[in-house]
Amino acid sequence: MSGSGGHDTTIRGWAVDPGTGHEGAAVLEVRDGVLERLVWLSGADAEGLTPGAALILPGLIDLHAHFREPGNEDAETVATGLAAAAHGGFTTVALMPNTTPALDEPSVLGRVLAAAGASGSPVRVLAHGAVTTGRKGETLSAMGELADAGVVGFSDDGAPVRSATVLRNALAYAGALGIPIVDHPEDLSLTEGAEASEGYVATVLGLKGWPAAGEAGSVARSLAVLADVVRDVPGARLHLTHVSTASSLEHVRAAKAAGLPVTCDITPHHLALADEWIAGARRWAWEALDGDGRARDPWADGALVARPYDTSLRVNPPLRSAQDAAACRAALRDGTADAIATDHAPHTEVDKHVEFGWAANGISGIETALSVVLAAVAAGELPLATAVALLTTGPARVLGARGGTAPGLRAGEPADLVVVDASGAWTPSAASLVSKGKNTPLLGRVLPGVVRLVLAGGRLAYAGD
Amino acid sequence: MSAGSERPEGAIEAPAAAPAHWAHRHLLDVDALTRPDIELVMRTADEMHDVLERPIPKVPALRGLGVTILFYEASTRTRVSFEVAAKNLSADVVNIAAASSSVSKGESLVDTVRTVEALGADMLVIRHSVSGAPYLAAEIFSGSVLNGGDGWHAHPSQALLDLYTLRSRLPGGLLEGRKVVILGDVLHSRVARSNVWTLTAMGADLWICGPSTLLRGFEAWAARGAAGRRFTVTSDAGAALQDADAVMALRIQKERMASGLLPSLREYAARYGLTNERLRAARPDAIVMHPGPMNEGVEIAADVAAGPRSMVTDQVHNGVAVRMALLYLLAGTRRTEAGA
Numbered sequence: 001m002s003g004s005g006g007h008d009t010t011i012r013g014w015a016v017d018p019g020t021g022h023e024g025a026a027v028l029e030v031r032d033g034v035l036e037r038l039v040w041l042s043g044a045d046a047e048g049l050t051p052g053a054a055l056i057l058p059g060l061i062d063l064h065a066h067f068r069e070p071g072n073e074d075a076e077t078v079a080t081g082l083a084a085a086a087h088g089g090f091t092t093v094a095l096m097p098n099t100t101p102a103l104d105e106p107s108v109l110g111r112v113l114a115a116a117g118a119s120g121s122p123v124r125v126l127a128h129g130a131v132t133t134g135r136k137g138e139t140l141s142a143m144g145e146l147a148d149a150g151v152v153g154f155s156d157d158g159a160p161v162r163s164a165t166v167l168r169n170a171l172a173y174a175g176a177l178g179i180p181i182v183d184h185p186e187d188l189s190l191t192e193g194a195e196a197s198e199g200y201v202a203t204v205l206g207l208k209g210w211p212a213a214g215e216a217g218s219v220a221r222s223l224a225v226l227a228d229v230v231r232d233v234p235g236a237r238l239h240l241t242h243v244s245t246a247s248s249l250e251h252v253r254a255a256k257a258a259g260l261p262v263t264c265d266i267t268p269h270h271l272a273l274a275d276e277w278i279a280g281a282r283r284w285a286w287e288a289l290d291g292d293g294r295a296r297d298p299w300a301d302g303a304l305v306a307r308p309y310d311t312s313l314r315v316n317p318p319l320r321s322a323q324d325a326a327a328c329r330a331a332l333r334d335g336t337a338d339a340i341a342t343d344h345a346p347h348t349e350v351d352k353h354v355e356f357g358w359a360a361n362g363i364s365g366i367e368t369a370l371s372v373v374l375a376a377v378a379a380g381e382l383p384l385a386t387a388v389a390l391l392t393t394g395p396a397r398v399l400g401a402r403g404g405t406a407p408g409l410r411a412g413e414p415a416d417l418v419v420v421d422a423s424g425a426w427t428p429s430a431a432s433l434v435s436k437g438k439n440t441p442l443l444g445r446v447l448p449g450v451v452r453l454v455l456a457g458g459r460l461a462y463a464g465d
Numbered sequence: 466m467s468a469g470s471e472r473p474e475g476a477i478e479a480p481a482a483a484p485a486h487w488a489h490r491h492l493l494d495v496d497a498l499t500r501p502d503i504e505l506v507m508r509t510a511d512e513m514h515d516v517l518e519r520p521i522p523k524v525p526a527l528r529g530l531g532v533t534i535l536f537y538e539a540s541t542r543t544r545v546s547f548e549v550a551a552k553n554l555s556a557d558v559v560n561i562a563a564a565s566s567s568v569s570k571g572e573s574l575v576d577t578v579r580t581v582e583a584l585g586a587d588m589l590v591i592r593h594s595v596s597g598a599p600y601l602a603a604e605i606f607s608g609s610v611l612n613g614g615d616g617w618h619a620h621p622s623q624a625l626l627d628l629y630t631l632r633s634r635l636p637g638g639l640l641e642g643r644k645v646v647i648l649g650d651v652l653h654s655r656v657a658r659s660n661v662w663t664l665t666a667m668g669a670d671l672w673i674c675g676p677s678t679l680l681r682g683f684e685a686w687a688a689r690g691a692a693g694r695r696f697t698v699t700s701d702a703g704a705a706l707q708d709a710d711a712v713m714a715l716r717i718q719k720e721r722m723a724s725g726l727l728p729s730l731r732e733y734a735a736r737y738g739l740t741n742e743r744l745r746a747a748r749p750d751a752i753v754m755h756p757g758p759m760n761e762g763v764e765i766a767a768d769v770a771a772g773p774r775s776m777v778t779d780q781v782h783n784g785v786a787v788r789m790a791l792l793y794l795l796a797g798t799r800r801t802e803a804g805a
């Protein structure tokens with residue numbers, strides 16, 4: 001490691017490069033931060049280099065993270081968020097604008113970028129601007145000025161763009177700027193006061209239900225608006241974030257088949273956890289299905305092992321049924337979903353150590369995302385190459401040219417990569433998580449995949465033990 | 466959800482033999498109670514019922530123990546029932562009527578429970594408007610927590626007193642195959658949810674009936690037959706009441722109209738109100754129950770509430786005996802732990 005930031009190292013392992021589609025044993029030489037040589041190995045040279053040992057991946061990209069600065073630095077700062085991102089293998093993060101004040105004009109972006117600069121982190125910070133002023137859903141934010149300042153998307157995340165008229169104008173205006181609208185799909189008239197996904201688990205637990213139609217209805221509306229807008233503004237693009245239900249994904253699948261410019265992402269928790277966790281189950285969502293693909297009954301099969309109503313599981317959209325989680329993984333496999341995004345949502349103890357229905361929504365997830373995805377890979381639920389693409393080239397395509405250099409392992413360019421010990425395991429704890437947000441249901445759970453080294457733009461972002 | 470710190474696996478396939486003793490430190494839900502657990506509560510409640518027949522209905526079982534009754538929701542009957550039960554057992558009782566909401570800046574539940582414990586409480590009875598709140602209290606409190614009703618989720622002592630009342634009127638105290646109907650607003654009812662667990666555990670032929678807007682989610686529950694238990698869900702009051710052995714009417718609240726779940730109280734009363742005419746479909750000896758407080762003329766006709774089928778005053782009386790039994794059994798686990 002060199003003090004000036006340029007890094008020197010030689011890495012041997014199983015490299016996965018979704019940029020080229022190459023995957024195999026390889027040796028990478030990094031000199032002064034530049035990936036000087038990448039040699040694919042075979043025969044005796046490749047001995048011991050398997051996908052189960054050291055994985056070498058392009059640096060991961062997160063489309064959706066909340067770093068809480070400015071306004072709620074007790075929950076997270078840009079500096080702690082970037083350190084957490086690096087610990088999770090992410091070298092690029094796109095931050096959500098629901099700060100206080102909201103990122104609805106360039107000066108707030110300036111504060112965020114200044115904090116990132118001051119942190120010294122080499123992790124690249126991108127930002128979404130708000131769709132509407134103050135995220136109030138009424139008038140368009142300073143979209144053109146924000147575009148000039150470099151935002152990569154517009155989102156009122158935390159809430160949907162409620163008015164279809166505002167959404168229509170936003171899609172058109174941002175479309176002309178070449179920037180997507182990143183919508184949080186939710187029909188608030190169906191979800192007011194909701195605590196858990198409507199269905200069996202919520203009913204037994206006496207939690208107010210968040211119906212699937214609360215998401216699918218909003219998705220359908222937004223797609224209908226998009227179809228109108230795109231006829232006049234061919235550059236209009238819609239990205240649906242944290243899609244969580246089978247029915248929503250059917251709408252997206254049909255819209256893509258019809259050629260609409262729509263993309264979507266799914267969170268690690270929606271693909272790997274199910275609502276039964278709120279009742280106290282702690283098995284992966286793919287373990288919660290019976291042979292016919294139906295969700296098993298945790299009250300009947302001894303799966304309830306933890307105390308129920310753990311507020312680290314309170315999240316919006318809520319954890320869904322095991323069938324919905326299976327539909328999420330199917331959508332990730334077949335290309336209906338374009339990316340895995342963390343929706344990293346750190347909260348303070350004060351906001352989480354309360355009654356379930358009063359707890360803040362959100363899971364601190366940027367440090368566990370890769371491990372959760374690797375658990376799905378290990379279970380045969382996602383092919384490795386697909387999983388890596390969904391964390392690298394997939395989100396890069398959503399961001400387009402504004403996202404910067406496409407991810408990949410390319411000789412002659414600054415090294416931007418993550419080395420993961422796929423045979424290793426770790427246990428998230430309040431101490432081992434770098435984020436200020438300890439609000440994850442995975443605390444104390446042994447997870448596969450230990451991040452060993454992260455280089456971002458040729459500089460050392462994280463080095464494990 | 467466990468009634469205690471251990472969650473017995475396959476709690477539903479109850480072993481034939483009754484447990485030697487009560488093993489649950491807390492009573493937060495009824496879903497993990499085995500049939501022998503429930504029978505132990507019933508037997509203990511029988512003994513407490515005998516105590517209540519004495520000239521001075523008081524025993525020293527909980528002498529020296531502090532019982533704090535912490536209610537975040539207004540409720541007279543349940544609070545007083547617990548208070549009388551604890552005093553009959555010679556406990557030192559403290560009542561706290563707390564106000565709290567998600568937005569109020571009042572003391573948090575966590576802080577309040579710590580304070581209650583520091584003030585010497587050994588047992589905590591908690592009532593809260595948010596489902597699951599007693600689990601948070603139990604995580605902090607070092608004594609025993611008894612759920613006095615949480616949100617829409619559970620009301621264990623009510624379900625157990627309902628069961629006790631039913632058994633007192635059924636031949637042999639047996640519910641196997643007996644048709645029991647829960648009628649009304651089950652969506653918002655913790656009483657209904659807890660009764661699903663206890664009544665199915667005892668083998669009753671349970672029917673859940675109400676307007677379809679107030680049954681939301683219960684079809685999904687019945688379809689899964691949680692833990693192998695079965696019940697029937699219908700919006701047809703006639704079908705539900707046909708040959709019923711017992712009917713439990715639930716309180717209907719005016720807010721349900723404002724939120725668009727029902728057209729009017731008048732229409733509710735006409736279609737689902739428990740009247741003598743509607744009860745003609747039930748068995749001649751069918752009994753009627755209500756957890757209270759009642760809206761007479763809405764979910765239950767005044768002449769039914771005051772009529773010979775009505776078990777409402779029995780429920781109140783039995784409630785004290787069942788709550789004495791629960792406090793006694795929970796205190797027993799404390800003594801066992803302390804002595805171990």
Ligand SMILES: [Zn+2]
Nearest residue numbers: 157158159184
């Ligand atoms: Zn969101």
